[in-house]
Amino acid sequence: MKNRRRGHGDLEHEILAVLAAADAPLTPAEVRERLDAGLAYNxxxxxxxxxxxxxRVTRRPAGRAYAYRAVRDRAQVVAHQMRRLLDDDSDRSAVLTRFVGALTPEDEALLVALLHRAEPDQT
Known part of the structure; x- marks a missing residue:
C-alpha cells in the first residue's frame, strides 16, 4: 500500500478490514503494523x-491505549447513527414527530410493538 495515494475513505475501509480479520481487538499500533508501518500513529x-x-468500531481500554473491534452488525451501526442524529438536535420532540410521521403503516406498527415489548411490567 506504499507509494499509492489513497482515495477518500480508503483508509477507513482498510482499517475496518484489518479489524474484521482480527481474532481479537487491536490497538492502534497493531492496526498500523498490520496495515502499513509507514503510516503515522496519529x-x-x-x-x-x-x-x-x-x-463502526467499539473500543475498550488496553493499557495506556484502547483496543478496537469492528462492529459486524449493520443494524447496530445504523441505530448508532440514528441516535447521533437525534442527539444533534435540541428539539427531540420535533425530530421524533417528523420521523414517526414519515413511517409506513407497517413500520409504525413494528415500532409500537417494539415499544410495548420494551415497557417494564406494570404488575
Whole structure:
C-alpha cells in the first residue's frame, strides 16, 4: 500500500478490514503494523476515533491505549447513527414527530410493538 495515494475513505475501509480479520481487538499500533508501518500513529488513532464516533468500531481500554473491534452488525451501526442524529438536535420532540410521521403503516406498527415489548411490567 506504499507509494499509492489513497482515495477518500480508503483508509477507513482498510482499517475496518484489518479489524474484521482480527481474532481479537487491536490497538492502534497493531492496526498500523498490520496495515502499513509507514503510516503515522496519529493518523491511525484519528481514523479509529472517527470510526468509533460513526459506530463502526467499539473500543475498550488496553493499557495506556484502547483496543478496537469492528462492529459486524449493520443494524447496530445504523441505530448508532440514528441516535447521533437525534442527539444533534435540541428539539427531540420535533425530530421524533417528523420521523414517526414519515413511517409506513407497517413500520409504525413494528415500532409500537417494539415499544410495548420494551415497557417494564406494570404488575
Amino acid at each position: 493518523t491511525v488513532t484519528t481514523v479509529l476515533a472517527r470510526l468509533q464516533d460513526k459506530g
